[in-house]
Amino acid sequence: MKKAFSTETQTNRNRVYRLVYQRGNISKPEIASYLGISLPTVIKNVKSLQQEGLLQEGVVLESTGGRKATAVTFIKNAKFAIGTDIEQNHISIALINLATEIIESIRIEKTYENTSAYYLEVVRLIKQLVGISGVREDAILGAGFSIPGILTRDGQMLVYSHVLQVSALQCSTISRGLHYSTILSNDANAAGIAETWQRKSQENAVYLSLSDYVGGAIFLNDQLYLGENQRGGEFGHMTLVRDGLPCYCGRKGCIDAYCSAQVLSKHTGGDLGAFFRGLKAGDKSLQTVWEQYLSYLTTAINNLVVPFDCTVILGGYLGEYLEPYIDEIRRSVAGVTTFLGNEDYITPCTYTKEASAVGAALLYIRPFIKQL
Ligand SMILES: [Zn+2]
Missing domain, CATH: 3.30.420.40 (ATPase, nucleotide binding domain)
Known part of the structure; x- marks a missing residue:
């Protein structure tokens, strides 16, 4: 049954839990020292979290002084x-x-x-x-x-x-x-959300989804920014070429028309993996397609790193294949950007699927x- 906690207790309880969550395991004196709270407060909160089946004790750590300490660990399969x-x-x-x-x-x-x-x-x-x-x-x-x-x-x-x-x-x-x-x-x-949660230390990031359709997400101070109408981060419909290729949204020249995964996969029967295998094998016509794609992607990425000045994660279906090309993409952006050094922000996604x-x-x- 849920107990009522005062705000202060709840804050300390949450700080204790989150610290153990981040560290995997940590001793109670270390928790007290790191959070600047008393050892009895730590003991009380750990006990309450143990009773709820969220933390456990028992793993023995080798401390620097050769003494062994009992560590608190978080139970990952609690929920x-x-x-x-x-x-x-x-x-x-x-x-x-x-x-x-x-x-x-x-x-x-x-x-x-x-x-x-x-x-x-x-x-x-x-x-x-x-x-x-x-x-x-x-x-x-x-x-x-x-x-x-x-x-x-x-x-x-x-x-x-x-x-x-x-x-x-x-x-x-x-x-x-x-x-x-x-x-x-x-x-x-x-x-x-999956990508930024994985990169716990980054508070600001922009995610560019390069799937069959181009989308995106903006994270400011670790919060998803949705805008006033829940349309924030819809990068696919930023204009890349005025009066350019038609986009499925009905307008022309959107990033989607130039940077979706379909722009590449349509050359290999809809199979994106086959496109990158062919590219790696040195297929000349696929190389030409890739270079043109890269030039548009470069502009799209530059148009994100300039205003946001933070990590730009390249994901979506394409994300799985970009690791070997990330230096090429960074060099390409460096060639067009106003603020050199921004291109270091560009990174491929961590999750290749799901x-x-x-x-x-x-x-x-x-x-x-x-x-x-
Ligand atoms: Zn569009």
């Missing part, structure tokens, strides 16, 4: 969350624990359709995944859904999605039959840890 990424042609589901480890995941090819049969299948897959994992239902904090589109501020309705050709879709319609708390997130925002599903699950893990 779990589910993330489901619904895209035009696939569904990905990930069950993660408090350490953001993927316990179970599944990815299936399935074309999106706005029908109850489709949503029933999504829910069936989620239940199947939880069943396989053996995780207790009451240990699941909630189920987040990542979806390409613009959402209401409360994350309970998809206002519209160009990609899925659907509007006014309630979260409850998708999740009917699930007995967890549920919420929606834009897919690029979810992927950005970033959006993990990010959707983090919609429950992050607040749990931050507000515990």
Whole structure:
């Protein structure tokens, strides 16, 4: 049963938990010293968190003086969350624990359709995944859904999605039959959440999602910036070439028309992996396509590093393949940017797959840890 805590106690309790979470394991005297609070306060809070099954004691550390100390460790499998990424042609589901480890995941090819049969299948897959994992239902904090589109501020309705050709879709319609708390997130925002959560030390970052559609997310002071209408970070529709190529949004010259993964994969039958294998093998025509793509991507990235002056994470489907080309991309941006040194901010993503599903699950893990 939840106990009532005073604000100060709750703050210390949260600080203790978050410190143990960050360190993995740490002794009680070290916690007291690091947080500048008394040892009895640490002992009291650790005890309360132990009683709730969130922390444990017992791992022995070798201290510098040769003495052994009992460490407090955080129980990563105390709670779990589910993330489901619904895209035009696939569904990905990930069950993660408090350490953001993927316990179970599944990815299936399935074309999106706005029908109850489709949503029933999504829910069936989620239940199947939880069943396989053996995780207790009451240990699941909630189920987040990542979806390409613009959402209401409360994350309970998809206002519209160009990609899925659907509007006014309630979260409850998708999740009917699930007995967890549920919420929606834009897919690029979810992927950005997964990436920035992984890089704990960075408070400001911009995530550029280079999938079949281009999206993005802005993080300021460790918070997702959504703008006034939940459209913040929709980098795909920034104008790259005035009166340029048509974009699926109906306008011309958007970044999406030049930098989506489809711009590359259409040359290899829709297979992005095949494009990069061919490029690596020295295919001349693919090299030409890549150079042209890179020149547009360079402008797009420069248009993000100049105003934001922070880390720019390159993700989406392309993120998986960019590591060998990151120096080339940085050099290319250095060749056009006003402020030299900015190009050091450019980095490939950490998650090669499932970033959006993990990010959707983090919609429950992050607040749990931050507000515990
Ligand atoms: Zn557009």
